[in-house]
Amino acid sequence: MNTGPDGSPGPLRDAEAVVLVGGQGMRLRPLTLSAPKPMLPTAGVPFLSHLLARIRESGIRHVVLGTSYKSEVFAEHFGDGSAFGLDLEYVVEDRPLDTAGAIRNVAHLLRAEDVLVFNGDILSGLDLRSLVETHRRAAAEVTLHLVKVDDPRQFGCVPTDAEGRVTAFLEKTEDPPVDQINAGCYVFRRPVIERIPAGRRVSVERETFPGLLAGGARLQGHVDSSYWLDMGTPAAYVRGSADLVRGSLPSAALPGAPGxxxxxxxxxxxxxxxxxxxxxxxxxxxxxxxxxxxxxxxxxxxxxxxxxxxxxxxxxxxxxxxxxxxxxxxxxxxxxxxxxxxxxxxxxxxxxxxxxxxxxxxxxxxxx
Incomplete structure (x- = not known):
């Protein structure tokens, strides 16, 4: 992996990204009746603009959007990505495929060995270069961004061992054993994506990841304490936009000075x-x-x-x-x-x- 002059991770020019933006955003209705959730105005621009700006800042240029609901809206706004400093491609999901199925659905457009995958409704300050550094240092098949939350009961938990290796995927429970949860960002080795069954619904947490663990594959956790917010509810959506405007989470896509x-x-x-x-x-x-x-x-x-x-x-x-x-x-x-x-x-x-x-x-x- 490239490194900067101070030894920190350098630009990710040898990686690419997939952003999953196919959901209907039911929890945000009626706002999502007219636009997909990732295209809702957020601090002055579509929410997806903030994520794409972070991806571009990391050095990645090739991005594939996995779309479904109102898919035409994405291409109408972002086009081929050149105006945003990116090479954008689109794949339309004609029926629900769940997270892993949607990732597999874009496999034919992937080029790099390491593929970052993002849920398109997460607002995060994660250092993407450090995430990939963890992935490569561990020689992992998949690396998951994990965050610690105050109340993990509403999430599935992801325990790890002393070396950061993922040991299990646990369903929601009233007595969670750990406070680490799946934060909706991953690094996959491309061959892992190509082995996901094509053409049907596949869940990463219920099928793909448990199957990899059962087969002895290395799944690595990358835990950090950066800003993280699931923007799926109106209250979270409003909060995330306000945090971007005030600069609590800096964004190169913000159309003005923080304030x-x-x-x-x-x-x-x-x-x-x-x-x-x-x-x-x-x-x-x-x-x-x-x-x-x-x-x-x-x-x-x-x-x-x-x-x-x-x-x-x-x-x-x-x-x-x-x-x-x-x-x-x-x-x-x-x-x-x-x-x-x-x-x-x-x-x-x-x-x-x-x-x-x-x-x-x-x-x-x-x-x-």
Whole structure:
């Protein structure tokens, strides 16, 4: 492996990447009715832009996107990747293949010996070069990025031995023996990918990895304490965008300087309005006098009325929020209208085009 002048891992020009972006993002609906989860605006650009920027910074140039849901959206935005300093190729999954099946589905486009594989909904500060260094030093068949979490009960656990070798894959349990979990990023030797059964659903954690362990293959764990967030829920999605805006996780794709807010082209914020907490105000969006926006995202063309409070929310493209409204932890779909003096609390979701009348309505449920 190449090394830098200080002996640290150098650019990964001899590796390539696969990004799995085929999921429908059901937990983020109604936002994902109009776009795949990795293409949702996140700190001013599609979420996938931040991941591709990290991949490019590592020195990797060839990237294959494994797509399915609304697959055309990816190619329309990123094209062949040349504008982003990458060589991008696309494979469309015509039926669900699970994680390992989706990896096998792109095998015909792979060229390198070492292939980094990413779940397309993870926000991470992992040093990719160090991950590959661990993989090569251990002569592993597969290396997994592992993170320690405060409450591993909601995840499967991945124990390792004193040398970092993976020893098992454990299902979710109320009494997990370790706090290490699979963080959704791997390095595969290409022959391992080519041995995954083709044309059917295959799970990495339930079939591929246990099968490799049973056959005596070396699976290595790479544990680090860098930033890590699964962006699968609205609360996590909002938090991740805010962290990018504030610079908690630096990103070369951020379209502006880190700070308390990010205002895109032609966004209009009244002089006495407050926008903070890592909020993003989309292109052409408006925030009226006396309004307070904190830790939230306004997609392009959204409008917030006078004296309204929006905290930890996502407002879809063209959404209209009246005056004196209080939104907390809510998801407002594209083009939805919230009348004056309404209060929408944690968990409230308003679907595209729905209109909530004025008059002090208070709720925390789906409105379709």
């Amino acid at each position: 308390e807010s990010l205002l895109l082209a032609e966004a209009r914020v009244a002089p006495d309005a407050v926008v903070d907490g890592g909020s993003t105000i989309g292109a052409g969006a408006e925030v009226a006098t006396g309004a307070r926006i904190s830790g939230s995202m306004l997609f392009d063309g959204a409008r917030v009325g006078a004296d309204s409070v929006v905290r930890d929310c996502v407002l879809g493209a063209g959404a209209r929020i009246g005056a004196g409204v209080v939104l907390r932890g809510a998801v407002i779909g594209d083009g939805a209208v919230i009348g004056d003096e309404c209060e929408l609390l944690d968990g409230a979701r308003v679907w595209p085009g729905v209109e909530i009348p004025a008059g002090g309505v208070r709720f925390s449920a789906d409105r379709r």
